[in-house]
Amino acid sequence: MGRVLVIKKIDVAGRAFDFDEMLEIEVEPYKCPYCSEKITKEQLVQCYKKYLKGRILANFNANVDEILVYLNKYRKDYHLNTCLKKAHFITQVATETKFLSSLEEEFYYQSHKITDKFSEEEIYLTPQNINKYKFLKVIDENEYEENKNLQDYSEFSVNAAYIYGYAKKKYEFNLSDDKKIKILIDSHLPDEKVIASRMYYNNFGNQGKKSFDGYRYRGRGLMHLTWKDNYKAFGRAYKDLSFENKNASLIGEENITRDTDRENIEGNYDLLSLPIYAVQSGVWFWAKFRKVSGLRPPEYAEKDRIMDVSYSINGGINGIEIRKKILPLARKAFKVYDHYAKTYEEGDNEQKRMVKKNLELISFDHTEKMKNYSTKVNGDENALEILKQIFSTEKIRK
Numbered sequence: 001m002g003r004v005l006v007i008k009k010i011d012v013a014g015r016a017f018d019f020d021e022m023l024e025i026e027v028e029p030y031k032c033p034y035c036s037e038k039i040t041k042e043q044l045v046q047c048y049k050k051y052l053k054g055r056i057l058a059n060f061n062a063n064v065d066e067i068l069v070y071l072n073k074y075r076k077d078y079h080l081n082t083c084l085k086k087a088h089f090i091t092q093v094a095t096e097t098k099f100l101s102s103l104e105e106e107f108y109y110q111s112h113k114i115t116d117k118f119s120e121e122e123i124y125l126t127p128q129n130i131n132k133y134k135f136l137k138v139i140d141e142n143e144y145e146e147n148k149n150l151q152d153y154s155e156f157s158v159n160a161a162y163i164y165g166y167a168k169k170k171y172e173f174n175l176s177d178d179k180k181i182k183i184l185i186d187s188h189l190p191d192e193k194v195i196a197s198r199m200y201y202n203n204f205g206n207q208g209k210k211s212f213d214g215y216r217y218r219g220r221g222l223m224h225l226t227w228k229d230n231y232k233a234f235g236r237a238y239k240d241l242s243f244e245n246k247n248a249s250l251i252g253e254e255n256i257t258r259d260t261d262r263e264n265i266e267g268n269y270d271l272l273s274l275p276i277y278a279v280q281s282g283v284w285f286w287a288k289f290r291k292v293s294g295l296r297p298p299e300y301a302e303k304d305r306i307m308d309v310s311y312s313i314n315g316g317i318n319g320i321e322i323r324k325k326i327l328p329l330a331r332k333a334f335k336v337y338d339h340y341a342k343t344y345e346e347g348d349n350e351q352k353r354m355v356k357k358n359l360e361l362i363s364f365d366h367t368e369k370m371k372n373y374s375t376k377v378n379g380d381e382n383a384l385e386i387l388k389q390i391f392s393t394e395k396i397r398k
């Protein structure tokens with residue numbers, strides 16, 4: 001690893017291609033005997049154990065066997081063919097899919113946490129709304145008697161987040177001192193369609209809030225593919241990807257974005273929540289979709305950098321703290337420490353140099369940076385052990 005070939009390309013007009021396209025990096029990691037081993041359920045449990053409880057555990061168990069069948073089928077063709085790549089992939093899957101429990105994004109947000117998503121959206125207390133939202137109660141007059149007559153309170157309103165968000169407790173608002181009007185909002189379930197449409201709109205191919213594209217193209221699959229443009233990119237690439245059992249409904253931009261029930265916002269895009277297509281879209285996103293600052297996620301995985309891999313998957317650093325906790329467990333489960341030791345024993349000079357470089361970074365507390373983000377990473381004690389062994393071997397040789 002580490003040989004950098006800069007291939008300069010120019011288009012027909014003589015302009016240089018985008019920098020990301022110009023930099024091609026040839027990665028030739030050493031392959032230890034563990035690199036080609038299958039990914040097992042035991043390894044996933046080893047990585048996710050602390051989080052596998054209740055509903056997450058039940059959903060993990062429901063998904064894991066089928067996911068692994070496809071993951072192991074596609075592993076060799078989609079850059080899950082070294083200990084490091086497997087460890088980093090499984091680390092990313094942890095946060096994207098909540099430990100394999102959700103193959104599609106949920107919007108189970110508490111009301112008070114999403115008021116910023118509903119800024120300037122008010123629900124007025126018209127008789128229709130009071131009637132429609134049964135959990136909304138207006139209490140007025142000095143005695144605070146519950147109003148049964150559905151009087152018109154339409155001059156008053158509450159932020160829409162309190163209507164569409166999930167409420168596990170009662171919210172209480174005093175709306176007017178002189179009239180003594182109180183609103184009680186009882187516990188109720190969220191309206192995920194509305195919330196999703198307030199999260200992802202007017203960007204990356206999604207239309208406005210009222211289009212419900214945010215719900216249509218919510219995170220799905222092992223890498224939680226999100227936004228219409230990214231779904232379309234998968235649809236375009238899909239025809240030529242080397243999968244058995246391809247689904248014709250996913251081939252091409254037109255098909256993958258097709259609604260099957262427009263009123264209920266159902267369509268071909270829903271297929272990505274099924275284990276087989278969740279894996280297909282996930283490994284494509286991991287291995288083929290895009291380069292970020294010149295490299296793809298598997299190439300950052302070989303450098304063992306949590307920040308770079310996370311950023312290139314997530315486009316930000318959502319869930320970075322959990323990703324940082326999972327990675328050392330994944331290094332252990334996928335035998336990365338043995339892989340490092342073996343590479344140092346048997347690899348060529350370039351490969352040895354890479355091992356030392358990785359270990360010198362991850363063994364100690366350090367800060368990793370990518371674009372405008374940075375994160376503090378604790379030193380990995382198991383990595384330090386391998387590094388010490390390497391140093392003592394070098395001393396003896398000298």
Ligand SMILES: [Zn+2]
Pocket residue numbers: 030031032033034035036082083084339
């Ligand atoms: Zn290996």
